[in-house]
Amino acid sequence: MRSVAKALVVLLLYVSVFTGVSFAEGIYDKQAGEKAKNEKVLTVELPFISRGLDPQLCISTSEGTVINNLYEGLMREVKGKLEPAAAESYEVSKDGMRYTFKLRNTNWSDGKPVTAGDFEYAWKRLLDPQTTAEMAFMLYGVKGAEDYNQSLGTAEQVGIKAVDDRTLEVVLKEPMPQFLSILSLPMLMPVRKDGVEKSEEGWSIDPQKAVSNGPFVLEAYDSAGKALLKKNAEYWKAGDVKLDKIHVLFVPDEDAALTAYYSGEVDILNSIPVSEISRLQAEEPNFYNFPQVGTAYYVFNTSKAPLDNKLVRKALSLAVNRKVLIDQYIQGGQIPATGFTPPGLVDMEGREFHKTAGNYGIDPNDARIEEAKKLLAEAGYAEGKDFPEVELLYNTSEANKLIAETIQEMWQKNLGIKVKLISQEWVVFMDQRSQGNFHIARAGWMGDYADPVAMLELWTSSSALNDGKWKSPEFDKLIEDSKLAVGQKRFDLLYKAQDIMMEEMIVMPLYYYTDPMMVRDYVKGWERTSGGYLYFGDGADILK
Known part of the structure; x- marks a missing residue:
């Protein structure tokens, strides 16, 4: 889905490695000293974030990874296989043109129910020409979707309808063999209308507005390149979530990121200097190249x-x-x-x-x-x-x-x-x-x-x-x-x-x-989807 590139140069992050200032300082150490409380805290480095954490505007694997842990779509890829997630079940018509999803009894992180209307709103928001979402074409197989996105039709003509709070009906214009796979992607994850409309600009990185329905919820975000996720107690499978918090560091400089990994500040490294790949592949047992x-x-x-x-x-x-x-x-x-x-x-x-x-x-x-x-x-x-x-x-x-x-x-x-x-x-x-x-x-x-x-x-x-x-x-x-x-x-x-x-x-x-990356051997149960998104909500753990 995504443009693959390096991004914004956040000088504060680069300088910190060479001045003795920890990446983890700042918004994290002000969160009541979670490490001292023996909480399980995972630190993940990602190359960049381009547009915040808005699911409908997601265009990169970095922001997609964070969104994949904050939100949950109707389907989710787990261990290489698709399985119902926010959807409890679904039915497909004989001609493959109509999908009917029954939602689970689940809540947003603030305790309000997740409804079929939340999915209808999010998907039509993706298609809304005013949203200018590059990935809107992912839903062009839905009846009326392309016309709406191209300002040739209306939202009411799009074949996405919340029949009731727990039933979502989708009508395609032609069969789509890949339709269920698409539903696991970040841009198809739900958002809640009241949260978005509180502040169209910046709502996705504001913990007071960005409610989640996934295994984690946003606790803090720093424009210098950090995010803090904490376990979502309202998640329907909260018992399977072993991590208490995830520190996300957006580090566009590969050398600085590698230094942070070797200094013990990073558990999962995604930005690896090109010049180091051959050496790391030969010497590091925790090196992966997907x-x-x-x-x-x-x-x-x-x-x-x-x-x-x-x-x-x-x-x-x-x-x-x-x-x-x-x-x-x-x-x-x-x-x-x-x-x-x-x-x-x-x-x-x-x-x-x-x-x-x-x-x-x-x-x-x-x-x-x-x-x-x-x-x-x-x-x-x-x-x-x-x-x-x-x-x-x-x-x-x-x-x-x-x-x-x-x-x-x-x-x-x-x-x-x-x-x-x-x-x-x-x-x-x-x-x-x-x-x-x-x-x-x-x-x-x-x-x-x-x-x-x-x-x-x-x-x-x-x-x-x-x-x-x-x-x-x-x-x-x-x-x-x-x-x-x-x-x-x-x-x-x-x-x-x-x-x-x-x-x-x-x-x-x-x-x-x-996709080269390094993961410390004490990090267990982490997952990587076929699209390159990391996932930590299904048993990922730190054992050390």
């Missing part, structure tokens, strides 16, 4: 010359040696990318989607320099002559800078063209990219569930995250038709859709993500 349903890529702005020419886009992509990029510079165990959908996804015949789709002319182990030169010459820029200066935009981080400089050098050496690098802080970068103010921009996408459509629908004409401004009616139709198809026919349509976008080379795939 494969992810995600792809790192550069997106081309297809509305700006010379990137409006697919021959140029292909030349740029073929001129990059992905293996050298990974082995010599990134060094994180990533896999060279030759298409947009990553490994690990299988079709109805048991074939891996990535392998079956093919490499689209990209050599995963080398650059195809001669072919790239021919394509560039065919586009009118032989040997790079008269090629206009274009800009490569990336968000500030040492890893992103290193990758950009390496690719810049490859393009100049292999094609004779010059590219200007521009680094921007996360908020500015995201704004500029979403508005199309770039030639080439760094990007990454994580599928929220293990299905090719979780990756491919990003590039439909109506997608708010289609930053390349590419439009293809044929591609759009294939994605829409795939939602009506079943069995292998559905996957055949998705193969054709990826063929179109890769033939156009609207993106330059670089590598498929892995």
Whole structure:
């Protein structure tokens, strides 16, 4: 689901490591000295938070992890399997178009009942065009949802209805095999109308307004980059929650985060310096490197010359040696990318989607320099002559800078063209990219569930995250038709859709993500979902 990137530089966090000031000082040590009371307190480091903790505005795994522990959707992924969560049960009509959910008798953290109306409000809030939620398209399979989000219909026409306090009815416009998986995602988790409307800005990080229905509740939040979660006594499975509190530290600097881990201030580390990954993988028994349903890529702005020419886009992509990029510079165990959908996804015949789709002319182990030169010459820029200066935009981080400089050098050496690098802080970068103010921009996408459509629908004409401004009616139709198809026919349509976008080379795939992290051996029972969200509400414990 999420943009994968480093984010806001919180200097206070970085400085604290080198001045002897503990990360855990501040809002935590003012909470009645929980450690002295022998409470079980877990400290989790996450790279960044971009928009607070609003479920409907969630776009990153960092904020998604916190939301995943504060809230609970109708379904939850536990131990790799979907199971009813806030929903006690559900029924699906024979045509697969109508879902009826029966909610459990559960409460919000302030004791008020969780109702079907809370889900209806949250989901329609996600779709409300005034919310400007990038992930609204996740519900486009619901009847009337896309029209409402595109200001072509009303909220009343959306097929989401609270029949009574404990019954939610959802009507789809076509069958969605992945519908139940979507319901476990952060942006589909409920929020309560009265809490949101007290303060549209900042309500999600205000403990006085942000009530929760998950295993934890927000106790404190610090704009310097800290959050404190405490056990939610009203949670319906509170007896399974072993942790008393969770300290969340948002640390955008990987070196500072690693120092905090080694100093004993962090129990779970998610930000690991690229230069340290190989060493840690070899030396640390508590090092993990999870494969992810995600792809790192550069997106081309297809509305700006010379990137409006697919021959140029292909030349740029073929001129990059992905293996050298990974082995010599990134060094994180990533896999060279030759298409947009990553490994690990299988079709109805048991074939891996990535392998079956093919490499689209990209050599995963080398650059195809001669072919790239021919394509560039065919586009009118032989040997790079008269090629206009274009800009490569990336968000500030040492890893992103290193990758950009390496690719810049490859393009100049292999094609004779010059590219200007521009680094921007996360908020500015995201704004500029979403508005199309770039030639080439760094990007990454994580599928929220293990299905090719979780990756491919990003590039439909109506997608708010289609930053390349590419439009293809044929591609759009294939994605829409795939939602009506079943069995292998559905996957055949998705193969054709990826063929179109890769033939156009609207993106330059670089590598498929892995997710390195370190977890101390005394932390037990923690979970990581297929979308990369951590979860601590089902028996996670500290045993030391």
